[in-house]
Amino acid sequence: xxxxxxxxxxxxxxxxxxxxxxxxxxxxxxxxxxxxxxxxxxxxxxxxxxxxxxxxxxxxxxxxxxxxxxxxxxxxxxxxxxxxxxxxxxxxxxxxxxxxxxxxxxxxxxxxxxxxxxxxxxxxxxxxxxxxxxxxxxxxxxxxxxxxxxxxxxxxxxxxxxxxxxxxxxxxxxxxxxxxxxxxxxxxxxxxxxxxxxxxxxxxxxxxxxxxxxxxxxxxxxxxxxxxxxxxxxxxxxxxxxxxxxxxxxxxxxxxxxxxxxxxxxxxxx
Amino acid sequence: xxxxxxxxxxxxxxxxxxxxxxxxxxxxxxxxxxxxxxxxxxxxxxxxxxxxxxxxxxxxxxxxxxxxxxxxxxxxxxxxxxxxxxxxxxxxxxxxxxxxxxxxxxxxxxxxxxxxxxxxxxxxxxxxxxxxxxxxxxxxxxxxxxxxxxxxxxxxxxxxxxxxxxxxxxxxxxxxxxxxxxxxxxxxxxxxxxxxxxxxxxxxxxxxxxxxxxxxxxxxxxxxxxxxxxxxxxxxxxxxxxxxxxxxxxxxxxxxxxxxxxxxxxxxxxxxxxxxxxxxxxxxxxxxxxxxxxxxxxxxxxxxxxxxxxxxxxxxxxxxxxxxxxxxxxxxxxxxxxxxxxxxxxxxxxxxxxxxxxxxxxxxxxxxxxxxxxxxxxxxxxxxxxxxxxxxxxxxxxxxxxxxxxxxxxxxxxxxxxxxxxxxxxxxxxxxxx
Numbered sequence: 182x183x184x185x186x187x188x189x190x191x192x193x194x195x196x197x198x199x200x201x202x203x204x205x206x207x208x209x210x211x212x213x214x215x216x217x218x219x220x221x222x223x224x225x226x227x228x229x230x231x232x233x234x235x236x237x238x239x240x241x242x243x244x245x246x247x248x249x250x251x252x253x254x255x256x257x258x259x260x261x262x263x264x265x266x267x268x269x270x271x272x273x274x275x276x277x278x279x280x281x282x283x284x285x286x287x288x289x290x291x292x293x294x295x296x297x298x299x300x301x302x303x304x305x306x307x308x309x310x311x312x313x314x315x316x317x318x319x320x321x322x323x324x325x326x327x328x329x330x331x332x333x334x335x336x337x338x339x340x341x342x343x344x345x346x347x348x349x350x351x352x353x354x355x356x357x358x359x360x361x362x363x364x365x366x367x368x369x370x371x372x373x374x375x376x377x378x379x380x381x382x383x384x385x386x387x388x389x390x391x392x393x394x395x396x397x398x399x400x401x402x403x404x405x406x407x408x409x410x411x412x413x414x415x416x417x418x419x420x421x422x423x424x425x426x427x428x429x430x431x432x433x434x435x436x437x438x439x440x441x442x443x444x445x446x447x448x449x450x451x
Numbered sequence: 452x453x454x455x456x457x458x459x460x461x462x463x464x465x466x467x468x469x470x471x472x473x474x475x476x477x478x479x480x481x482x483x484x485x486x487x488x489x490x491x492x493x494x495x496x497x498x499x500x501x502x503x504x505x506x507x508x509x510x511x512x513x514x515x516x517x518x519x520x521x522x523x524x525x526x527x528x529x530x531x532x533x534x535x536x537x538x539x540x541x542x543x544x545x546x547x548x549x550x551x552x553x554x555x556x557x558x559x560x561x562x563x564x565x566x567x568x569x570x571x572x573x574x575x576x577x578x579x580x581x582x583x584x585x586x587x588x589x590x591x592x593x594x595x596x597x598x599x600x601x602x603x604x605x606x607x608x609x610x611x612x613x614x615x616x617x618x619x620x621x622x623x624x625x626x627x628x629x630x631x632x633x634x635x636x637x638x639x640x641x642x643x644x645x646x647x648x649x650x651x652x653x654x655x656x657x658x659x660x661x662x663x664x665x666x667x668x669x670x671x672x673x674x675x676x677x678x679x680x681x682x683x684x685x686x687x688x689x690x691x692x693x694x695x696x697x698x699x700x701x702x703x704x705x706x707x708x709x710x711x712x713x714x715x716x717x718x719x720x721x722x723x724x725x726x727x728x729x730x731x732x733x734x735x736x737x738x739x740x741x742x743x744x745x746x747x748x749x750x751x752x753x754x755x756x757x758x759x760x761x762x763x764x765x766x767x768x769x770x771x772x773x774x775x776x777x778x779x780x781x782x783x784x785x786x787x788x789x790x791x792x793x794x795x796x797x798x799x800x801x802x803x804x805x806x807x808x809x810x811x812x813x814x815x816x817x818x819x820x821x822x823x824x825x826x827x828x829x830x831x832x833x834x835x836x837x838x839x840x841x842x843x844x845x846x847x848x849x850x851x852x853x854x855x856x857x858x859x860x861x862x863x864x865x866x867x868x869x870x871x872x873x874x875x876x877x878x879x880x881x882x883x884x885x
Binding site for chain 1: 620622623624625626627717718719720721738739741742744746750753754
């Protein structure tokens with residue numbers, strides 16, 4: 182049943198995906214409202230799907246696909262929080278395609294593979310997953326905001342008074358969305374890594390720093406910290422911030438991909 | 452009508468070209484004198500604003516080489532300038548001037564500043580005697596037409612000024628203007644207006660810097676702001692989020708290195724420069740920096756172009772007024788051509804009447820005052836009846852091409868050739884002088 186609900190959610194997110202592409206070329210208030218309602222409905226289905234999974238009593242969180250589904254849900258939650266504060270759907274241009282992709286992977290097929298060796302640390306594991314995914318979701322938002330910032334900056338510099346500009350919020354608003362997501366996500370990401378390390382240490386008794394998963398996670402965290410620092414210290418915005426955000430995002434993707442070839446952090450193939 | 456008009460405006464020439472033609476206020480009288488000394492010019496004056504440089508002249512034969520004057524005066528080659536020039540003669544020149552004064556040719560259609568600027572140019576030219584007869588009439592009429600357009604249409608009422616466009620752009624950058632700081636560099640009317648708009652939308656504080664410190668203090672007091680010495684401009688400027696600059700400096704006063712300093716001190720928080728000076732105060736290089744947004748007068752035009760459509764209907768109404776006013780002005784000028792003949796004719800017949808009365812008075816004996824009045828009325832009546840047709844014919848002919856022939860015939864018939872007609876009394880429009 183959980184999979185069915187997820188597929189309903191996917192259908193709703195598809196409308197958001199279409200919106201993301203249309204919004205790049207023209208502005209339509211009606212369409213952005215439709216996309217918003219569709220996304221809200223999608224979140225309801227998505228929540229039901231996740232709740233069912235949780236209530237099934239199995240620790241199936243630790244499957245790649247369920248993880249992606251959870252990440253998609255958290256990203257949407259962030260998006261909705263931003264909408265509530267700033268009344269803008271424009272981060273959807275970046276968030277909707279990512280959410281759609283993550284949900285799509287989760288909805289196509291389920292592989293509820295258990296990481297049996299972690300079962301003894303179930304509490305820590307759940308904390309780790311939720312914390313790290315919240316961090317990821319914030320990173321997605323921050324990455325999206327930095328792209329939108331670039332876009333809006335370009336448009337203001339090009340001095341074209343077309344309706345294209347109006348679909349984006351003011352430059353400083355985009356900047357705030359990005360910066361706040363960054364600040365919010367950083368502690369989650371840090372705590373997520375700490376809880377993950379605790380689980381790994383207690384399971385294996387040592388940390389293998391040469392493992393790709395750990396290396397890439399540390400790299401991602403370092404870039405994340407660099408972003409927070411440059412922003413806080415010298416107010417990096419625009420191109421430089423977008424470059425760092427892209428780097429962090431790629432590092433996050435690589436860290437995620439490392440699940441497929443890490444010796445210690447492996448789900449599906451083990 | 453031997454009016455000629457030549458010039459460039461925001462539509463015909465890019466800012467780079469207009470910058471080279473811009474004439475500072477202090478040099479305007481000299482340029483006017485040079486123009487009036489140029490061959491073929493009877494009267495001539497120059498209108499120089501940030502959006503246009505135009506020469507309006509009444510010439511001896513209607514074909515003065517105004518292009519040549521521009522080339523000589525600004526040391527520009529024809530290939531640099533000619534492609535951007537527009538030139539109007541006679542009726543078209545009148546129409547163009549009426550449109551300019553009525554703000555129909557403005558970057559922001561309906562804005563009120565242009566009329567004041569044209570009036571100032573007129574006052575300058577008049578003060579040095581460059582505007583006397585025909586041009587004087589043309590400009591007086593242009594001011595009256597502008598007034599009529601303003602009162603009879605709504606072109607001006609919904610005017611999107613540079614100021615409100617600046618506010619709109621500032622909001623695109625900053626979201627809200629609450630708590631933002633504005634810096635006015637160069638205390639001009641336009642920057643004051645822009646600052647007023649920004650303050651009305653929530654900007655919290657204001658700095659003013661001007662080369663004349665007293666003027667900075669005056670303006671700062673009006674806004675409860677703070678006057679800054681011009682020397683402290685670069686050390687203070689980074690405290691402002693929005694800078695409105697309109698100095699008369701011939702070179703850019705804000706360059707890339709200044710922008711880099713500001714951004715470093717502001718931790719890269721964005722800055723918005725509204726550059727309404729011509730030549731520009733902000734170098735284009737500075738505008739390329741991340742976090743610096745510069746809008747010059749041409750960019751502002753682009754930003755307001757979308758609003759033009761809203762007022763198209765009113766503008767059409769205004770154009771109709773202009774067309775009828777051009778016709779009226781033309782007719783009036785031509786009527787003025789026949790006025791000396793009419794006055795001569797009246798004088799001539801009045802002399803005859805007086806002579807005849809004097810001649811027969813002796814034979815009539817003593818007349819009672821009533822009889823005197825009756826004779827006066829009788830003779831005047833006859834003269835008026837006789838004159839009616841020739842005068843009407845003259846006035847009608849004035850509007851057509853045969854005016855010269857008819858004037859000639861009347862002068863021959865009544866033997867008016869040798870008589871010097873008094874010049875027609877010049878009338879100034881009420882309330883149009885700046």
